[in-house]
Amino acid sequence: MSATAQSSPDAGRDRDRIVNLSDGVFAIAITLLVLDIRVPDIPENLVAGKLPEELLSLWPRYLGYFLSFVSISVFWMIHHSIFRPIRTYDRNLLYLNFLFLMVVAFVPFPTALLGEYGNHQLPVAVYAATLAVGRLFLTAIYWYSTRNDRLLAESRAPATVRFFLVRGVTIPAIFLLSIGVSFFSVGAAIWTWFIMIAIDAIVVRRRLAY
Amino acid sequence: MSATAQSSPDAGRDRDRIVNLSDGVFAIAITLLVLDIRVPDIPENLVAGKLPEELLSLWPRYLGYFLSFVSISVFWMIHHSIFRPIRTYDRNLLYLNFLFLMVVAFVPFPTALLGEYGNHQLPVAVYAATLAVGRLFLTAIYWYSTRNDRLLAESRAPATVRFFLVRGVTIPAIFLLSIGVSFFSVGAAIWTWFIMIAIDAIVVRRRLAY
Amino acid sequence: MSATAQSSPDAGRDRDRIVNLSDGVFAIAITLLVLDIRVPDIPENLVAGKLPEELLSLWPRYLGYFLSFVSISVFWMIHHSIFRPIRTYDRNLLYLNFLFLMVVAFVPFPTALLGEYGNHQLPVAVYAATLAVGRLFLTAIYWYSTRNDRLLAESRAPATVRFFLVRGVTIPAIFLLSIGVSFFSVGAAIWTWFIMIAIDAIVVRRRLAY
Amino acid sequence: MSATAQSSPDAGRDRDRIVNLSDGVFAIAITLLVLDIRVPDIPENLVAGKLPEELLSLWPRYLGYFLSFVSISVFWMIHHSIFRPIRTYDRNLLYLNFLFLMVVAFVPFPTALLGEYGNHQLPVAVYAATLAVGRLFLTAIYWYSTRNDRLLAESRAPATVRFFLVRGVTIPAIFLLSIGVSFFSVGAAIWTWFIMIAIDAIVVRRRLAY
Numbered sequence: 012m013s014a015t016a017q018s019s020p021d022a023g024r025d026r027d028r029i030v031n032l033s034d035g036v037f038a039i040a041i042t043l044l045v046l047d048i049r050v051p052d053i054p055e056n057l058v059a060g061k062l063p064e065e066l067l068s069l070w071p072r073y074l075g076y077f078l079s080f081v082s083i084s085v086f087w088m089i090h091h092s093i094f095r096p097i098r099t100y101d102r103n104l105l106y107l108n109f110l111f112l113m114v115v116a117f118v119p120f121p122t123a124l125l126g127e128y129g130n131h132q133l134p135v136a137v138y139a140a141t142l143a144v145g146r147l148f149l150t151a152i153y154w155y156s157t158r159n160d161r162l163l164a165e166s167r168a169p170a171t172v173r174f175f176l177v178r179g180v181t182i183p184a185i186f187l188l189s190i191g192v193s194f195f196s197v198g199a200a201i202w203t204w205f206i207m208i209a210i211d212a213i214v215v216r217r218r219l220a221y
Numbered sequence: 222m223s224a225t226a227q228s229s230p231d232a233g234r235d236r237d238r239i240v241n242l243s244d245g246v247f248a249i250a251i252t253l254l255v256l257d258i259r260v261p262d263i264p265e266n267l268v269a270g271k272l273p274e275e276l277l278s279l280w281p282r283y284l285g286y287f288l289s290f291v292s293i294s295v296f297w298m299i300h301h302s303i304f305r306p307i308r309t310y311d312r313n314l315l316y317l318n319f320l321f322l323m324v325v326a327f328v329p330f331p332t333a334l335l336g337e338y339g340n341h342q343l344p345v346a347v348y349a350a351t352l353a354v355g356r357l358f359l360t361a362i363y364w365y366s367t368r369n370d371r372l373l374a375e376s377r378a379p380a381t382v383r384f385f386l387v388r389g390v391t392i393p394a395i396f397l398l399s400i401g402v403s404f405f406s407v408g409a410a411i412w413t414w415f416i417m418i419a420i421d422a423i424v425v426r427r428r429l430a431y
Numbered sequence: 432m433s434a435t436a437q438s439s440p441d442a443g444r445d446r447d448r449i450v451n452l453s454d455g456v457f458a459i460a461i462t463l464l465v466l467d468i469r470v471p472d473i474p475e476n477l478v479a480g481k482l483p484e485e486l487l488s489l490w491p492r493y494l495g496y497f498l499s500f501v502s503i504s505v506f507w508m509i510h511h512s513i514f515r516p517i518r519t520y521d522r523n524l525l526y527l528n529f530l531f532l533m534v535v536a537f538v539p540f541p542t543a544l545l546g547e548y549g550n551h552q553l554p555v556a557v558y559a560a561t562l563a564v565g566r567l568f569l570t571a572i573y574w575y576s577t578r579n580d581r582l583l584a585e586s587r588a589p590a591t592v593r594f595f596l597v598r599g600v601t602i603p604a605i606f607l608l609s610i611g612v613s614f615f616s617v618g619a620a621i622w623t624w625f626i627m628i629a630i631d632a633i634v635v636r637r638r639l640a641y
Numbered sequence: 642m643s644a645t646a647q648s649s650p651d652a653g654r655d656r657d658r659i660v661n662l663s664d665g666v667f668a669i670a671i672t673l674l675v676l677d678i679r680v681p682d683i684p685e686n687l688v689a690g691k692l693p694e695e696l697l698s699l700w701p702r703y704l705g706y707f708l709s710f711v712s713i714s715v716f717w718m719i720h721h722s723i724f725r726p727i728r729t730y731d732r733n734l735l736y737l738n739f740l741f742l743m744v745v746a747f748v749p750f751p752t753a754l755l756g757e758y759g760n761h762q763l764p765v766a767v768y769a770a771t772l773a774v775g776r777l778f779l780t781a782i783y784w785y786s787t788r789n790d791r792l793l794a795e796s797r798a799p800a801t802v803r804f805f806l807v808r809g810v811t812i813p814a815i816f817l818l819s820i821g822v823s824f825f826s827v828g829a830a831i832w833t834w835f836i837m838i839a840i841d842a843i844v845v846r847r848r849l850a851y
Contacts (some may be wrong), residue, residue: 028240028301030658035248038665042673042746043252050753062763076747084739091658102426109294116252117286123260124276133272216732238450238511245458253462312636319504326462327496333470343482448660448721455668463672522846529714536672537706543680553692 029108030094036112037090040119041083047123048072075126078201079118081208082142086115086149093153098164107152114145135193135200142204143186150179174218182211239318240304246322247300250329251293257333258282285336288411289328291418292352296325296359303363308374317362324355345403345410352414353396360389384428392421449528450514456532457510460539461503467543468492495546498621499538501628502562506535506569509599513573518584527572534565555613555620562624563606570599594638602631659738660724666742667720670749671713677753678702705756708831709748711838712772716745716779723783728794737782744775765823765830772834773816780809804848812841 049072051065090111097104121141124134153175160166185207193200259282261275300321307314331348338344363385370376395417403410469492471485510531517524541561544554573595580586605627613620681695720741727734751771754764783805790796815837823830 028244031241031661032244032248032297034658034662035245035665036252038662039249039252039669041742042666042669043256045746045749046256046673046676048750050750050757053758058758058761062758062761066763066767077743080739080743080746087662088735105298109290112251113287113290116255116290119255120258120260127260128263128268128272131268131272133276137276238454241451242454242458242507245455246462249459249462253466256466315508319500322461323497323500326465326500329465330468330470337470338473338478338482341478341482343486347486448664451661452664452668452717455665456672459669459672463676466676525718529710532671533707533710536675536710539675540678540680547680548683548688548692551688551692553696557696 026094026097026100029100029105033090033094033108033112034087036116037083037087040115041080043119044076044079044122047119047126048076071129072126075122075129078125078204079122082204083115083118085208085211086145089149090152093149093156096163096165096167097156099162101159101162104152104155104162107148107155111145111148111152114141114148117141118145129201130197132193132197135197136190139186139189139193139200139204143183146179146183146186150176150183153179178211178214182207236304236307236310239310239315243300243304243318243322244297246326247293247297250325251290253329254286254289254332257329257336258286281339282336285332285339288335288414289332292414293325293328295418295421296355299359300362303359303366306373306375306377307366309372311369311372314362314365314372317358317365321355321358321362324351324358327351328355339411340407342403342407345407346400349396349399349403349410349414353393356389356393356396360386360393363389388421388424392417446514446517446520449520449525453510453514453528453532454507456536457503457507460535461500463539464496464499464542467539467546468496491549492546495542495549498545498624499542503535503538505628505631506565509569510572513569513576516583516585516587517576519582521579521582524572524575524582527568527575531565531568531572534561534568537561538565549621550617552613552617555617556610559606559609559613559620559624563603566599566603566606570596570603573599598631598634602627656724656727656730659730659735663720663724663738663742664717666746667713667717670745671710673749674706674709674752677749677756678706701759702756705752705759708755708834709752713745713748715838715841716775719779720782723779723786726793726795726797727786729792731789731792734782734785734792737778737785741775741778741782744771744778747771748775759831760827762823762827765827766820769816769819769823769830769834773813776809776813776816780806780813783809808841808844812837 048069051062051069053061053065118141121134121138125138128134156162157167157172185203189200189203192203258279261272261279263271263275328351331344331351334344335348366372367377367382395413399410399413402413468489471482471489473481473485538561541554541558545558548554576582577587577592605623609620609623612623678699681692681699683691683695748771751764751768755768758764783802786792787797787802815833819830819833822833
């Protein structure tokens, strides 16, 4: 019933294939984001006059590009640090990883929604929910891999595991709270994300040597 | 006339290149699926009122995204377990793999068709046929690689080979049968796929340690 | 003035990075081809009646997808067999490889042109010219790498080199000749390509063990 | 406070994952460029007559494709030579690399702008600024990695480091200067880039064995 991990000498190479597929999805998801910034359509005789303001009016798209690029990059860095000590895998880990990748590959859609209707509440909520769910899947992968020492090259310090699990639940919670904030102020909700990302980066840097 | 497999010490690395190319196609195919979920076009003064229902009305697209993501993930997992023991390759294996990748890269089209006209019979049939053909090519790769022990690091147990060949023929057969079902009920045909994927996952888990 | 090849123990890994980048371009180019097969736009009440013929009328797109998938696959197989013995590289090899990749990444455009206006002479000529140029760059890479034994793990048999150079010049020549054919018959020109690909596959199989 | 580099035996493999993700972004960015060359829309009865001139009138798109392909290729070659001696990494290096990739993935947008409005000043300025910023991030990565010998397998000759830093600041400076040129002549600004790329290639070749 329960899945047994691979223990053949090739397991490391197989782990690499999971990581490679994930990196492919990461790379494509962040690169597709730019397709949503479309060149404005202006009649030739008005280009000189109207292009500057048209390009400026695309700022919600630039912001969405920046925000999603940063968010997916953070996902990648966490995914990277979770998979580094993993040496073998089982079917459950594969399933969790695919669920996570399904969210990563989906990010361009809420990003486009935010770029088009970023001054409305619903797109902000959809965006926050997407990132919260993605982060929760990452936390689930971390929880699963650390609970199963057999998947790891060496077991991790319980204090470190606890720190990351707390962090991995707090951040999605803040994302979900920002949905509440969005009912009062859409701008404040978006600012919440940036502040949270910055604080998280500082906390992680203090906590970790790496 | 007959192709001879590579036996140089580099063969393993060359196998890796085939796997890498395949993983690239897998990663892009699943990430392109999101391009088919388009942001609805709503006049600014109606956004607050109409966006919720417009987003809900996209549900066939979300379903298509989910279904194709799962299907391609299952393809990847099978491809992964087929190629794991393969150490060398020959031209026939390359050809079969390219035919299979041609189907994987094609999946976004029937998915888009299903998302647009999912309540009609023809798109359901096209979708089922595409997955059936993809699965048959995978089975052909498996059959070819196990028939040629020289391609493998170690030969596989005949019972395991038989189990996988039966599974690899049964599943496309069910996909093709679901085309028949689709003439009576489009919804029932789609449900067939989900039930089959779930049953298959349970059977494989029972059968395999991995 | 002249470039000296890398001879550090890491050179093999660096070669891998060139190959990885190339494989990324190959994988994306073949997967983007499907974006050109667009779901037909039909009013809901006419779908049942008109969808079958609309899907059939997309046949030039399916043909273009198939043809370009096969062409890029053949490019990949040749690229693969050229780079297998290469152990180090120099700047010229990088330049030639980028020129070649520029053509590979360009293939979706002539494919779309052929899918849209495949019954006209110009798209057929553009398509044939693109593949001819791509093949010539591959031949240039082969010529350059075999002329510089220092790039290879072991030097190749002169007869093999000669065979591949002749093949690598003949095939682009036939592509260019098919442009001439296209002035008389567009269909005949397209058939020329298929026949040539088939004959080439047979000749290579006879000639090579691999 | 300060980040400590990884020194585990796996660090090399982890470095590879950063490089792989970067290569994915490079590969996708250069391959997406072709999506901006769109097949002209011509009524069937006019195709024979109008297609040739329509294809010729796309020349700013071909030029943009070529220019951006060359620019991203040059970025890749520099990125490649910067990361070759890097054996370990720290969080700052990851951040710098993601900022750089954010610019690489953005390149298709200014390219599309240039292809659409290449005879105007603003798109030329946006394009030059994008490449200048990308190049500056590359220089920052180089500066950071060479300043921290612990990241490198072996420390580099100070003269080489100085040469690359000067080059890595001069080129963005010329890109920024070309924005000034663009106020007088858009064509001259674009020519500046090509001349600079050519001179740079010659200088590098003279300076380096590789």
